[in-house]
Amino acid sequence: MKIAVDAMGGDYAPQEIVRGALAGAREHDVELILVGQPQAIEAELAEAETGGIVLSLVEAPQVIGMEESPAQAVRRKKGTSIVVATRLVQEGAADAAVTMGHTGAAMIAALWVLGPIEGILRATIGTPYLGIQEETFILDGGANVDCKPAHLLQFALMGRLYAERMMGIKNPTVALLSNGAEEGKGDKAIIEAFPLLAKSGLNFIGNIEGMDIPLGRTNVVVTDGLVGNVVVKLTEGLTSRLLTVVEEELDSVLPPEILDSALRVTLAEMRKRYHYSRIGGMPLLGVNGVVVIGHGRSKAPAVVSAMGQAKRAVESGLVDSIRAGWEELTAKAN
């Protein structure tokens, strides 16, 4: 399997990306294609240990400037690393692309170069509810707002297939996130999406409320990107804040030797468990190929994890399963 890594995308590119890509190629036993400016990449490779890695370099001369809109730049510049990496997937020269660059730019490049899966209205990115409920997946995570009922139905399908193929959950449950559990609660889009999901053949359990997410009441949480983004970021901020408060409160009541040996170690482990770098990146769902998009703040370990996501998406046939799933769902509806 060949994975193309965008060496120029992300806050710590190219250094951390190249380091992570090499480690990822070794860990996941895949061939590595580094995409970007040859000089910059070679400078990093000169300092690295590349023995045993099947490695090639594909030139992408253009860079998106700080002052440019990344989304517009992608359309204007065919030689940027994200476009070139995506094109390798389209041409079959790579099985998957991985980027830590601008999410919007990566989505546009994927939609433009690979195209959406037939019938899919919007590509989406979800996020696992890391550390707190390991078997919960939320989508959309922020890419799509003002969603219509048909979008929510497609998110439900793609979320279900992600949970099944990538997380190994059998017949995952699917729920709509709303402001009340009963049917009829929610905004217009949720209320109208409810019957679509109910007759979709997905394992739909109805509406859930905010507290049901950390309690693990469903495997797939379907929501508009505005709400999904707030959920993910609130969870990040609140987790961090609460663990800090716990530490401060216990600081004044626990004996010092226990603070260092037990409390701080435990809280540090918890923080690590909740950290996005454990997953590293998520596949863009709904396009004709595997593109894994990670956090701009990613360092090498996140790149390693993101490559693992890419490998799993390829091996599990995620893209084909979405194509077939949508065909089946629409055939049943007609």
Add this chain to the structure above:
Amino acid sequence: MKIAVDAMGGDYAPQEIVRGALAGAREHDVELILVGQPQAIEAELAEAETGGIVLSLVEAPQVIGMEESPAQAVRRKKGTSIVVATRLVQEGAADAAVTMGHTGAAMIAALWVLGPIEGILRATIGTPYLGIQEETFILDGGANVDCKPAHLLQFALMGRLYAERMMGIKNPTVALLSNGAEEGKGDKAIIEAFPLLAKSGLNFIGNIEGMDIPLGRTNVVVTDGLVGNVVVKLTEGLTSRLLTVVEEELDSVLPPEILDSALRVTLAEMRKRYHYSRIGGMPLLGVNGVVVIGHGRSKAPAVVSAMGQAKRAVESGLVDSIRAGWEELTAKAN
């Protein structure tokens, strides 16, 4: 000051409501009007200590059945306790009403009997970010979905006045909750509300993201009720879940004598600090009078707190400040 308490509303009515109302009258030094079925109330009063309390009873013979829609029942039955209590406020026989009954029913009763403040399109209920950021107030908390930009602007004004009058915050900051910090991020309603807030004269600091709420980045968080409800309930569920995980994790590493003396005590105090009963109920904002609506699960201590909210709303002139604030804001816009 006279506070009318709906003795029949809430999961633990009438017992816990009457007990709480008596304690609240004593604690806040207010006259108490208990509204409901005389027999039921008198049975509770017979077992209670009422010395020193100026107390009266107003009959409300009708009850909303389990099978009825509370919202429809309120319109059909003029003799339900929530309608009668609200009418006492409208007639000037009470300065405020407090209910732990169905939120939708209480809102409809208030809009019907007291009416909306002139120019206010939707009444709203907010919620303080209890325990985590004591100087943050979020609205709408779930009553209003599919909000338009004009609704968000009015929520901003009412939230600002709540923060100022009820929380004692000087010139509180106001922000729109979105899926990105920059102007232009958000759904259609948020994007269009942004310039309205920017020229409103409110202390508007722009968009915030989910993680900014627990970090206390703004005093007033303005959002659609769908998102607001998810934020509040997710916070409740995640806080509970994380404190449980902390306890489980530390259980295996801390010596037993410290577990009981320090850890469990500290975590129990934290849970109490985050619990809704500390506030008890929130005034419905945007109607011509003070109606405080609490949690259906409320027990006596929550009723005491809710009566404190009612007293503070009356004393601070919250209703008049909203009326004047909206006049001023619209005068400036014209």
